[in-house]
Amino acid sequence: xxxxxxSADLIPLAILGxxxxxxxxxxxxLVPGIDRLPPAVLEYLRLIGPAVLGxxxxxxxxxxxxxxxxxxxxxxxxxxxxxxxxxxxxLVGMALSVLVVLALRAILGA
Amino acid sequence: xSGAAAVLSTARRRLVVDSLGIWAIAIIxxxxxxxxxxxxxxxxxxxxxxxxxxxxxxxQFAAVGLLVVNTPWPSIVLLVWLLNARHLLYSASVAPYxxxxxxxxxxxxxxxxxxxxxxxxxxxxxxxGRIDVKGAWYAGLTIFIPWNVSTIAGWLAGAALPDPxxxxxxxxxxxxxxxxxxxxxxxxxxxxxxLVGCSSAVAAALLIDPSAAIMIGGLLGPLAGLxxxxxxx
Numbered sequence: 001x002x003x004x005x006x007s008a009d010l011i012p013l014a015i016l017g018x019x020x021x022x023x024x025x026x027x028x029x030l031v032p033g034i035d036r037l038p039p040a041v042l043e044y045l046r047l048i049g050p051a052v053l054g055x056x057x058x059x060x061x062x063x064x065x066x067x068x069x070x071x072x073x074x075x076x077x078x079x080x081x082x083x084x085x086x087x088x089x090x091l092v093g094m095a096l097s098v099l100v101v102l103a104l105r106a107i108l109g110a
Numbered sequence: 111x112s113g114a115a116a117v118l119s120t121a122r123r124r125l126v127v128d129s130l131g132i133w134a135i136a137i138i139x140x141x142x143x144x145x146x147x148x149x150x151x152x153x154x155x156x157x158x159x160x161x162x163x164x165x166x167x168x169x170q171f172a173a174v175g176l177l178v179v180n181t182p183w184p185s186i187v188l189l190v191w192l193l194n195a196r197h198l199l200y201s202a203s204v205a206p207y208x209x210x211x212x213x214x215x216x217x218x219x220x221x222x223x224x225x226x227x228x229x230x231x232x233x234x235x236x237x238x239g240r241i242d243v244k245g246a247w248y249a250g251l252t253i254f255i256p257w258n259v260s261t262i263a264g265w266l267a268g269a270a271l272p273d274p275x276x277x278x279x280x281x282x283x284x285x286x287x288x289x290x291x292x293x294x295x296x297x298x299x300x301x302x303x304x305l306v307g308c309s310s311a312v313a314a315a316l317l318i319d320p321s322a323a324i325m326i327g328g329l330l331g332p333l334a335g336l337x338x339x340x341x342x343x
Contacts, residue, residue: 008159013187024198049290050300052168080285081291
């Protein structure tokens with residue numbers, strides 16, 4: 001837990017990340033023709049979203065302490081994601097995940 | 111009121127109604143980011159910089175996660191850029207409607223073009239058949255303002271909040287990531303990218319290093335999906 005209000009060491013990292021992010025958001029709107037990338041490149045870019053977001057979630061819940069684990073967290077995240085998709089509401093899925101993980105931890109004594 | 115004005119008014123009302131859920135998500139997830147950033151060692155100013163300069167939810171969480179495991183900055187920056195490369199598609203999709211706007215205006219709107227802003231803006235454009243500059247600003251600021259305010263609130267409230275795991279909040283972030291990922295699956299190529307991204311990330315975390323997991327999943331998943339796309343093409 002960091003109680004420091006004013007440390008600025010990581011601001012350059014935010015700027016560097018922001019530069020590439022802004023470039024992605026702005027280039028097609030500012031540079032004529034760049035929106036006409038080869039279809040394969042556009043397809044690769046489109047697929048980064050599901051792959052990276054899924055990778056973040058999977059690595060978070062399936063790997064704990066350096067070992068492969070299928071615990072309450074994995075079940076809760078899967079249930080929440082499925083519920084969010086079913087109801088078309090991310091908030092519902094996140095809330096359900098919390099309820100499921102609390103219930104499973106209570107049951108398993110984890 | 112003329113017909114065009116009535117259509118614009120109706121579309122703007124719909125935009126505001128659609129944005130309410132987005133506000134709620136931005137407030138909650140922005141607060142969680144502020145809290146997570148503090149837990150991850152970021153100062154208040156650094157957390158604000160992440161939310162206002164980088165301004166990309168998933169990438170912000172990922173960057174903090176990588177900082178915690180001492181990942182080198184170049185790897186973090188590369189991941190952030192890769193993670194946000196999808197915004198090229200959003201911008202390319204909106205670009206045909208903005209060609210008559212000034213360069214300064216396009217540059218400003220692009221800064222706010224997050225996933226949620228894109229969703230609201232494209233729906234608004236679809237209703238009007240053209241871009242509504244005020245509507246586009248509203249869509250962007252619908253995320254930017256609550257996200258940044260709640261980042262500050264989440265960071266400040268951090269000391270008063272209990273350990274996230276004790277109240278189940280530790281699963282909110284992966285649940286949000288999984289929910290967003292599944293929401294992006296519109297076809298088989300995206301499904302393959304998601305599954306390969308997940309499995310290769312887990313394998314990389316186990317066999318190589320947890321800090322390499324997201325990068326490897328993010329690179330290999332789209333390649334697998336692309337292979338399916340090329341075979342289909």
